[in-house]
Amino acid sequence: MNFSELDPAPPLQSADGVRVLVTGASSGIGLAMARALVAAGATVAVGSRDQARAETAAASLPRTAGRAFGIAIDVRNERSVAEGVAAAIDQAGGIDVLVNNAGLGMRTVNPDFMSSPKPFWTVSPNLFSDLIATNLTGYFLTARAVVPHFLERAGGRIVNISMNHETMRRAGFIPYGPSRAGAESLSRIMAADLRSSGITVNMLLPGGATLTGMIPEGLDEERRTHLLDPAVMGPPICWLCSPAAEGVTDQRIVATEFDSWLAARTSGPDPDTTTG
Numbered sequence: 001m002n003f004s005e006l007d008p009a010p011p012l013q014s015a016d017g018v019r020v021l022v023t024g025a026s027s028g029i030g031l032a033m034a035r036a037l038v039a040a041g042a043t044v045a046v047g048s049r050d051q052a053r054a055e056t057a058a059a060s061l062p063r064t065a066g067r068a069f070g071i072a073i074d075v076r077n078e079r080s081v082a083e084g085v086a087a088a089i090d091q092a093g094g095i096d097v098l099v100n101n102a103g104l105g106m107r108t109v110n111p112d113f114m115s116s117p118k119p120f121w122t123v124s125p126n127l128f129s130d131l132i133a134t135n136l137t138g139y140f141l142t143a144r145a146v147v148p149h150f151l152e153r154a155g156g157r158i159v160n161i162s163m164n165h166e167t168m169r170r171a172g173f174i175p176y177g178p179s180r181a182g183a184e185s186l187s188r189i190m191a192a193d194l195r196s197s198g199i200t201v202n203m204l205l206p207g208g209a210t211l212t213g214m215i216p217e218g219l220d221e222e223r224r225t226h227l228l229d230p231a232v233m234g235p236p237i238c239w240l241c242s243p244a245a246e247g248v249t250d251q252r253i254v255a256t257e258f259d260s261w262l263a264a265r266t267s268g269p270d271p272d273t274t275t276g
Helices: 028-039 051-059 078-093 124-154 176-193 230-240 255-267
Strands: 019-022 044-047 067-072 097-100 156-160 199-204 252-256
Touching: 019 028, 019 078, 028 044, 028 067, 028 230, 044 051, 044 078, 051 067, 067 078, 078 124, 097 124, 097 230, 124 156, 124 176, 124 199, 156 176, 156 230, 176 199, 199 230, 230 255, 252 255
Parallel strands: 019 044, 019 097, 044 067, 097 156, 156 199, 199 252
Antiparallel strands: none
């Protein structure tokens, strides 16, 4: 899909005063979501493994309505997660929404994954473990650290970032595909475990490959024109952090289909969450 062919993005839903922790927010879709949230009035903790990168990314966001600050959080490390969550709560005065976004792409395993995919038996066990630790265990560790804070407040929201189902069955996508499939299962179980708590859990995905640092540098210009702008994540993440999403849980929202999903939701029963 060519991003330029998409309908113009709708105005951002107000997230005024909402306090959001976004992991992996120093670049890519994480930074795009942080930018949209600040524009919508949110206070955003920009998470990154490196404190300096987190602060630089936060400083790059225009102070149009909300504000942003950087925190160091390595989602692979339980202690770092605990310290990062505590820092976000301290500096923002609390957390209302956790956006689990930190992740590694196939490029870390195979720099030429789009043109020369490698079969699973050639993947290094160490690289496999590191990617799973970030993309799957990291979601678990961060949510595990935030949920007690939510339970004390009898409310809160978790948004787990995922990818298209195609990446979960495509040749040459070990271990990225399994990591995202696992994160989707984790999300569904989180939602079930928290259903009566006042805490909601939803999934959000772009709807196609996005133009981020996870894309190989040598990709030809023709293929690059079909990549999505990370800004496509702005409208749905702001909606998920807004009062309009109160009580919405266990949904799988595709950013490129957000307008039609929202229209279907407002006109009838919950839309099917298994597409994309």
